[in-house]
Amino acid sequence: MDDARSLFSAGTDSKVIVYFEWDGPLGLHHFEGLWKSPEGKIVLISDFRYEAKSPHCSGYWTMLLSEGTPSGEWTLEARIDGEPAGALSFVITGSPLAHATPPRQPLSVADLYRKAMDATVIIEKLTADGTPVEKSTGFWIADGQILTSFESIDGAAALRISQSAGSQIKTDRVLAWNRWQDWAVLKVDGNAKASLKRSTNAAANVGDRCVFLEWGAVGAKLTDGSISGTNSFPRAGSRLLVSSGVSSQSIGGALLDEFGNYVGVIGGSIVPSANPIRILYLLNDSGNPNATLDFDTTGLAVPNSLLPDLPLNAAVPTSLAEVSNRGEFAPLVVKSNSIQYMSVTSAVGRDSGNIPLPRNSKQIFSKRDNKAAVYVNWQSSVKERIACSLRFFSADNKMITTSKPQQVSLAPGKYASSTRDFPLAPLSPGIYRVDLLINDKTSWREFIRVTE
Numbered sequence: 001m002d003d004a005r006s007l008f009s010a011g012t013d014s015k016v017i018v019y020f021e022w023d024g025p026l027g028l029h030h031f032e033g034l035w036k037s038p039e040g041k042i043v044l045i046s047d048f049r050y051e052a053k054s055p056h057c058s059g060y061w062t063m064l065l066s067e068g069t070p071s072g073e074w075t076l077e078a079r080i081d082g083e084p085a086g087a088l089s090f091v092i093t094g095s096p097l098a099h100a101t102p103p104r105q106p107l108s109v110a111d112l113y114r115k116a117m118d119a120t121v122i123i124e125k126l127t128a129d130g131t132p133v134e135k136s137t138g139f140w141i142a143d144g145q146i147l148t149s150f151e152s153i154d155g156a157a158a159l160r161i162s163q164s165a166g167s168q169i170k171t172d173r174v175l176a177w178n179r180w181q182d183w184a185v186l187k188v189d190g191n192a193k194a195s196l197k198r199s200t201n202a203a204a205n206v207g208d209r210c211v212f213l214e215w216g217a218v219g220a221k222l223t224d225g226s227i228s229g230t231n232s233f234p235r236a237g238s239r240l241l242v243s244s245g246v247s248s249q250s251i252g253g254a255l256l257d258e259f260g261n262y263v264g265v266i267g268g269s270i271v272p273s274a275n276p277i278r279i280l281y282l283l284n285d286s287g288n289p290n291a292t293l294d295f296d297t298t299g300l301a302v303p304n305s306l307l308p309d310l311p312l313n314a315a316v317p318t319s320l321a322e323v324s325n326r327g328e329f330a331p332l333v334v335k336s337n338s339i340q341y342m343s344v345t346s347a348v349g350r351d352s353g354n355i356p357l358p359r360n361s362k363q364i365f366s367k368r369d370n371k372a373a374v375y376v377n378w379q380s381s382v383k384e385r386i387a388c389s390l391r392f393f394s395a396d397n398k399m400i401t402t403s404k405p406q407q408v409s410l411a412p413g414k415y416a417s418s419t420r421d422f423p424l425a426p427l428s429p430g431i432y433r434v435d436l437l438i439n440d441k442t443s444w445r446e447f448i449r450v451t452e
Helices: 109-119 276-284 293-297 320-325
Strands: 007-009 015-023 027-036 042-052 056-064 072-080 083-093 120-126 132-142 145-148 158-162 168-171 173-178 183-187 210-216 219-224 227-233 237-242 254-257 262-266 299-303 339-345 348-350 356-358 364-366 371-378 384-394 399-402 406-410 416-423 430-438 441-451
Touching (some): 015 072, 015 083, 027 056, 109 120, 109 132, 109 210, 109 219, 145 262, 237 262, 276 441, 356 371, 371 430, 384 416
Parallel strands (some): 007 083
Antiparallel strands (some): 027 072, 072 083, 132 145, 145 183, 158 168, 173 183, 210 219, 227 237, 254 262, 348 356, 371 416, 384 399, 384 406, 384 430
16 A cells, blocks of 8 residues: 555545455455444445455455545444454545535434324224224325335225324225335325425435334334345345334334434335245245244335335325226235134144144245145134135236135034145246135135245
């Protein structure tokens, strides 16, 4: 290096180069440099891969400077193959634009909570007879317009909106939606107590501090939703990974930056009608049952880059019935008390008492398995006779096959089970949905993955 130093001028110097030397094993290595601003935020990640041919090697990372680069003490944290490898601090001065106007001040936790609560609504899916089935959330973006996830409306005949003040509004209209990207804008006959604004940042970055409302049995709490990573999926598009698990009722809520503006929508289903973490398990399965433990503390969000320009004042509303008629809804799951236990399995055997039992429970199959089976263990507190059938769908909600209804007689204290097979060999590799219907109502749902 020709000019080793730790003080740089943003108005004069064009870049900062951090040089390193390292002794380590031979082979391919991944070198990362995490540039942290004076506020402690990761604003840039520089990385490269290098195959070491000798134990001693060297390299460098570069960050370009501009007149707007903030002044203060910066830090580069080094990682090699994902492990910390040291840090180096340096000072940047002489950035006149950084002091031209006072920087925006982040909101306090109390103000963030209040802002989120004032704009958030609870969304209940209603069946055709008005029965509430599932709860999720959404948030006002303008008078008469609520932004939420597509998952929050999927399969509903109507929606009941509950505001923070306790008032309720029903709607069955949407202004815009995207099934695979997992967002929807509702048309509501009502005005917002408070609306959230879209973040002016072009994109949220890894390391950005974010929060969202996590809903539970005792109400809502403000939860750390800082962005811990990003990913992209062929049909669904980009997703933000946030540093907290997400409850089902929190889906559709706003992911807020530290100034109270939304940077995304919580939920981020990767395959429509499916829990995103469940699909991540199917896509990332390595045969190791512990491989998905991190998913318990990770949630997903749809970034602003996928959302339409809002608000949609000129859009013509579409009814939920029309969305359903277009084949974009999956039927609502109405759970049945007649089911004691269900699983997808590769085979069903019998125990010592000649009672049929699944040999295993699995969701990832090879086409070489030829077939899979749905096993149902029934229970009932009354004597009844039910009709059950199985339907098999592609991820695009296209029905591939359906079975003939099977009659099952149930009585209190009497063991009953049933098994239905479905073929795998004709299927293309991908994700599929399995629905079990009882008396023509979808009562159970599972997703499986088929590989070569």
